Amino acid sequence: MRMTLPIFLQNLANGILLGGLYALIAIGYSMVYGILRLINFAHGDVFMMGTYFAFYGVTLFLLPWWLAFVVAIIGAGILGFLIDRIAYKPLRNAPRISSLITAIGMSIFLESLAVVIFGGIPKSFAPPRIYPKFFSKMLQIGSVRVQILTFFILGITALLIIFLIWFVYKTKIGMAMRAISTDIATTALMGVNVDLVIGITFAIGSALAGAGGILWAMKYPNVNPYMGFMPGLKAFIAAVIGGIGSIQGAMLGGFLLGMIEIMLVAFLPRFAGYRDIFAFIILIIILMYKPSGILGAKLEEKV
Amino acid sequence: MITVLYRKLPTRMKVFLTIIFVLFMILMLFLAQKKLDTYWIRILTLIGIYGIMAVSLTFINGITGIFSLGHSGFIAIGAYTSALLTMSIQQKQMSFFLKPLIWPLNSIQLDFLSATIIAGVMAAILAYLIGYPSLRLTGDYLAITTLGFSEIVRILILNMISVTNGPLGLKGLEEYTNIWWPWGWLLVTVLVIGSLVSSSYGRALKAIREDPIAAKAMGINVTKHQLTAFVVGAFFAGISGSLYAHWLTTIDPRPQTVGILLTFNILIMIVLGGLGSITGALFGAAIFAILSEWLRIVETPFKLFGIQIPAISGMRLLVLSTIFIIVMLTWRRGIMGRSELTWDSIYNFFLRLRRKQ
Numbered sequence A: 001m002r003m004t005l006p007i008f009l010q011n012l013a014n015g016i017l018l019g020g021l022y023a024l025i026a027i028g029y030s031m032v033y034g035i036l037r038l039i040n041f042a043h044g045d046v047f048m049m050g051t052y053f054a055f056y057g058v059t060l061f062l063l064p065w066w067l068a069f070v071v072a073i074i075g076a077g078i079l080g081f082l083i084d085r086i087a088y089k090p091l092r093n094a095p096r097i098s099s100l101i102t103a104i105g106m107s108i109f110l111e112s113l114a115v116v117i118f119g120g121i122p123k124s125f126a127p128p129r130i131y132p133k134f135f136s137k138m139l140q141i142g143s144v145r146v147q148i149l150t151f152f153i154l155g156i157t158a159l160l161i162i163f164l165i166w167f168v169y170k171t172k173i174g175m176a177m178r179a180i181s182t183d184i185a186t187t188a189l190m191g192v193n194v195d196l197v198i199g200i201t202f203a204i205g206s207a208l209a210g211a212g213g214i215l216w217a218m219k220y221p222n223v224n225p226y227m228g229f230m231p232g233l234k235a236f237i238a239a240v241i242g243g244i245g246s247i248q249g250a251m252l253g254g255f256l257l258g259m260i261e262i263m264l265v266a267f268l269p270r271f272a273g274y275r276d277i278f279a280f281i282i283l284i285i286i287l288m289y290k291p292s293g294i295l296g297a298k299l300e301e302k303v
Numbered sequence B: 001m002i003t004v005l006y007r008k009l010p011t012r013m014k015v016f017l018t019i020i021f022v023l024f025m026i027l028m029l030f031l032a033q034k035k036l037d038t039y040w041i042r043i044l045t046l047i048g049i050y051g052i053m054a055v056s057l058t059f060i061n062g063i064t065g066i067f068s069l070g071h072s073g074f075i076a077i078g079a080y081t082s083a084l085l086t087m088s089i090q091q092k093q094m095s096f097f098l099k100p101l102i103w104p105l106n107s108i109q110l111d112f113l114s115a116t117i118i119a120g121v122m123a124a125i126l127a128y129l130i131g132y133p134s135l136r137l138t139g140d141y142l143a144i145t146t147l148g149f150s151e152i153v154r155i156l157i158l159n160m161i162s163v164t165n166g167p168l169g170l171k172g173l174e175e176y177t178n179i180w181w182p183w184g185w186l187l188v189t190v191l192v193i194g195s196l197v198s199s200s201y202g203r204a205l206k207a208i209r210e211d212p213i214a215a216k217a218m219g220i221n222v223t224k225h226q227l228t229a230f231v232v233g234a235f236f237a238g239i240s241g242s243l244y245a246h247w248l249t250t251i252d253p254r255p256q257t258v259g260i261l262l263t264f265n266i267l268i269m270i271v272l273g274g275l276g277s278i279t280g281a282l283f284g285a286a287i288f289a290i291l292s293e294w295l296r297i298v299e300t301p302f303k304l305f306g307i308q309i310p311a312i313s314g315m316r317l318l319v320l321s322t323i324f325i326i327v328m329l330t331w332r333r334g335i336m337g338r339s340e341l342t343w344d345s346i347y348n349f350f351l352r353l354r355r356k357q
Helices: A005-036 A043-059 A065-091 A096-118 A148-170 A172-182 A184-189 A194-219 A229-242 A247-267 A269-289 B011-035 B038-063 B071-086 B089-095 B112-134 B139-159 B180-198 B200-210 B212-217 B222-248 B260-273 B278-299 B315-330 B343-356
Strands: A138-141 A144-147 B302-304 B307-309
Touching (some): A005 A043, A005 A144, A005 A148, A005 A172, A005 A194, A005 A229, A005 A247, A043 A096, A043 A229, A065 A096, A065 B315, A096 B139, A096 B260, A096 B315, A144 A148, A148 A172, A148 A247, A172 A184, A229 A247, A229 A269, A229 B139, A247 A269, A269 B139, B011 B038, B011 B180, B011 B343, B038 B071, B038 B222, B038 B260, B038 B278, B071 B112, B071 B222, B071 B260, B112 B139, B112 B222, B139 B260, B180 B200, B180 B222, B180 B278, B200 B212, B200 B222, B212 B222, B278 B315
């Protein structure tokens, strides 16, 4: 297949879309890592749970689709808060590796919980059953055909990111979050309720993952208990590429990774099956040569 | 002031006791094979295989402190290598109908022992290639990178159809893994890793686990030690993979078979046994094998307090992961913590008992 301009633009649109989704999930990883230095393995599974909440909100509770989505996002946020309270809070003073192991356990727990409650058979998240058919209409812009869904996803992603940046940089809780990521003990001495702020961080990160999950399912309408694994890992990689701990970095990393993946498959279709490998190779290269990522602060190992 | 006496047995005595113990185990296994039904023999075999997996992972994770999540990748390499070497040529022609198997593999057939050793060597080579670049990382970055590597291995297996038969996997392997192979290899594993741990080399590894920078300052070549431990652990993971494949008699690239879920299962074993203890890993493997077999009940219809509960698939993993989280939250030490059950510790335990009386 020859790479013509329209095909290139088409892939560009796809890359931006995938990148936006990665960015949404990556932000949650990055926020938690920035504060606790913990890779929240369960993040990808909160993403999956959020999608299931939306699915059952529409099909079982017969909510209007937009209300179901909002409820699901809030549900994912609450789930994130609970995960922190139950699994991570008791281990705050334990060696860091213990929290990591628990996080892996939590991830498997959520996956198997989803298999037990929702069943292992994939569910279809397609219009018109879940959301109006309007979104899957094609829009002709010049020689490129783009789904309305693309604009919707990008719009929502942009809105959420703007909200988040406002929240972290302009509110008191946001200030507390930034303070905790610098020095948790001192922040506690300043009279900040550290546990509450960490809980809120988890809730916000998880709500974003839930939103990401729903948007992901609109684009790739296959909901199953393991759907969060790969996007979760990729989003983590995106967060590392951009510089983990930084919101702007997570965004940048997300868009970069999405774009690279789509473009590599577009230019080298023979290697489409190896698509998931690219991300890991990029991760390894970044970790070896610039472990702090593109925008991350340099971390020195303390003796 | 209380003086705690810790007496050591003479080395000769310990060697003698070990030989007695091994002979006793051989006798027990022999009796088990004679008296027990196939179901229990299968579980005993599985305990042997899980034992090798758990001991090799605890050597990497618990003793050296390289938090690797890539164990399933090494097991997968071992499983595929040995399966491709032991399958008969006709069987290969029958299985590879998507694409024919590439040249040297399609015309050789080896015996189980050499295939298993080659499987271990392949896993060790892979570990060297992976470890060389990635052991410069530490902690969670290393964890995610090794997880990434094991996922890469799985995706390669899925896509390299002319070598691995892709998503169909390899079926109809000869059931070579009887009760003796895994337990024999387990003995080798424990002897090799056990003597490594109790040598000056093992003390260096533990120093690295506690503080890599301090270890470096003491003149230990951190990367070289870690790399060696990683390669040795991977070798035995490859061996266990070979045994595992010929126990299942089929191998495929699903996450349940050779993916993250397998690594998770081994992680449960070593956390349960105590991260950093070889004997603990063995206990963990035995408990896990029996528990996970026993938990098959919850996936069939059963009665609980007089209420009929229908079969729920996935329930087993839910129970296991719940146990795992509870262990991590309330009992992080596990069964053995970081201590070992040795002849010395048993001897001192009885001495203390006598002193109390």
